[in-house]
Structure formats: C-alpha cells, structure tokens
Amino acid sequence: SYELTQPPSVSVSPGQTATITCSGDALAKQHAHWYQQKPGQAPVMIIYKDTERSGIPERFSGSRSGTRVTLTISGVQAEDEADYYCQTSDSSFTYFVFGSGTKVTVL
Amino acid sequence: EVQLVESGGALVQPGGSLRLSCAASGFSFSRYWMHWVRQVPGKGLVWVSRITGDGTSATYADSVKGRFTISRDNAKNTLYLQIDSLRAEDTAVYYCARISSLYYDAFDVWGQGTMVTVSS
Numbered sequence: 001s002y003e004l005t006q007p008p009s010v011s012v013s014p015g016q017t018a019t020i021t022c023s024g025d026a027l028a029k030q031h032a033h034w035y036q037q038k039p040g041q042a043p044v045m046i047i048y049k050d051t052e053r054s055g056i057p058e059r060f061s062g063s064r065s066g067t068r069v070t071l072t073i074s075g076v077q078a079e080d081e082a083d084y085y086c087q088t089s090d091s092s093f094t095y096f097v098f099g100s101g102t103k104v105t106v107l
Numbered sequence: 108e109v110q111l112v113e114s115g116g117a118l119v120q121p122g123g124s125l126r127l128s129c130a131a132s133g134f135s136f137s138r139y140w141m142h143w144v145r146q147v148p149g150k151g152l153v154w155v156s157r158i159t160g161d162g163t164s165a166t167y168a169d170s171v172k173g174r175f176t177i178s179r180d181n182a183k184n185t186l187y188l189q190i191d192s193l194r195a196e197d198t199a200v201y202y203c204a205r206i207s208s209l210y211y212d213a214f215d216v217w218g219q220g221t222m223v224t225v226s227s
Contacts, residue, residue: 033213035152042202042220043152048213085152093157093212094166096142101151 002026004086004099011105012076020102022086023068030088032069034062035098038082046084047071073104081106109133109216111203116221123193123225129186129203129218137161137181140206142214143188145199155201156188171197193225 004024012018022032034047045054047062050069059074073080086099115127129141143155156177158165165177176189186203200220207215 031211031213033210035214037152042217043214044217045210045213045215048215049211052210054210054213054215083151087152087154087214089212093140095168096154096157098144098152098154 002088002090002095002097004032004088004097006084006086006099006102008100009103009105011107012073013107014078015075018073018076018080018104020071020073020084020086020104021068022070022099024088024097024099025067026088026090026097027064027067027069029091032062032064033087034069034071035085035087036082037085043085076104076106078106080104111205111216111218113201113203113218113221116201116223118224118226119193120227121193121195121225124189124191125193125223127188127190127201127203127221127223129188131184131186131205134205134216136179136184140212141177141179141186142204142206143175143177143186144202144204144214144217145197146202146220147199153199157206158186190223193223195225197223198225199223 031049035043037043050064051062089096142157156167158177178187202220203218204214205216
C-alpha cells in the first residue's frame with residue numbers, strides 16, 4: 001500500500017528553522033512534491049521533484065535521503081503558518097497519495 | 108489566467124447521487140491529466156481519481172471505486188465527477204487539480220473546491 005508518514009505538528013519561533021519529514025516506501029521510485037495549505041484555501045504547490053522550488057521564497061527548500069524527503073523552512077515567518085502535505089504516486093501514475101499533513105505553528 | 112472552477116456541491120441524502128463539475132480556462136485542457144482530491148473539513152488531503160488527457164484511462168482510490176466515475180468533455184473544457192450511492196463519509200470539500208509534466212506530475216493548479224455534504 002502507498003502511505004506517506006508525516007509528523008502531525010511542528011512548532012517553531014519566528015526566524016528559526018522548521019523541518020518536516022515525509023517517509024514511505026512509495027518514495028523509493030518516485031519523486032515527492034510538497035503543498036502548502038492555509039485555512040480556507042486550496043493547496044498550493046511549493047516544491048516539486050523533491051527539491052525544486054516553484055515561485056516561492058528561497059527560505060523553503062526540499063531534500064531527499066532514500067525513502068524520506070524533507071521540507072525545510074529557514075527563517076520562519078508568521079505567514080508560513082499553514083498545513084503542509086507531501087505527495088507522490090506509483091511509478092505508472094495509477095495511484096496517487098498524500099501524506100497525512102503537518103501543521104506548522106509559528107509561536 | 109490558468110483557472111479551475113468547481114461547482115455542483117450540495118447537501119444530499121445518503122444513497123443519493125451528485126455530479127461535480129470543474130471548468131478549466133487559460134490552458135489547453137485536453138493536454139493535461141486531471142484529478143479529483145477531497146478533504147474532510149479539518150482533515151488531510153485524499154486523492155480520489157484521475158483521468159488522462161484524452162479521457163481513455165481513469166483510475167480511482169480503493170475507497171471510491173465502483174461508486175465514483177470521473178469523465179471529461181474536452182470540447183467544453185470541463186471535468187466531471189459522478190458520485191453515486193453517497194455515504195456520510197463522502198462529506199468533504201472536493202477539489203479538481205491539474206498535474207503537469209513540466210513539474211514532474213505535481214499538482215500545479217487547483218480549483219477552490221466545492222462542498223459535498225451527505226446527511227439526512
């Protein structure tokens with residue numbers, strides 16, 4: 001089965017670094033993508049192909065180590081408070097899966 | 108402007124049916140695979156279904172297989188989701204989304220969502 005595991009929540013003070021992990025066997029063969037979702041809004045793609053930013057501030061970065069990918073927010077700002085989801089698919093693009101989501105709280 | 112606009116969400120009784128629509132504009136609709144993703148309020152994103160650009164291949168999450176049907180009308184630039192035998196657990200915001208090979212098949216464009224409530 002395709003499951004992606006994320007921590008439910010991360011709390012960080014402004015200016016500090018937030019790290020969100022996403023792990024799962026599905027990541028062995030496919031890229032991961034990251035989405036940001038603020039309350040009442042649709043998700044927005046922020047990272048694609050594990051590490052590539054999509055028109056977002058440079059404080060957001062992605063990395064990979066084996067079957068775990070990581071979203072890092074350096075110098076967190078209040079506006080970064082949101083839910084973050086990782087996502088991937090099977091190698092034939094038959095099934096797609098999202099991680100369980102991580103709520104980032106800026107203290 | 109690239110845009111997806113969903114419609115058709117409603118309050119429906121258990122066992123009922125509903126058809127959601129997603130109107131696309133600002134891009135060559137037939138060139139893109141399209142998806143439906145749902146989200147129970149306060150919960151996470153769940154992938155529901157996808158359809159190829161020419162509409163010849165569709166796949167579904169196991170939880171909706173046999174009850175949901177995805178389709179598209181490329182002449183009308185519109186994506187559909189037919190939902191039958193509605194259950195309380197289908198209550199969610201339903202988003203349509205596009206994936207793009209430019210972004211290695213990430214969901215690069217999302218609609219604003221349409222709410223489906225299943226209740227008697």
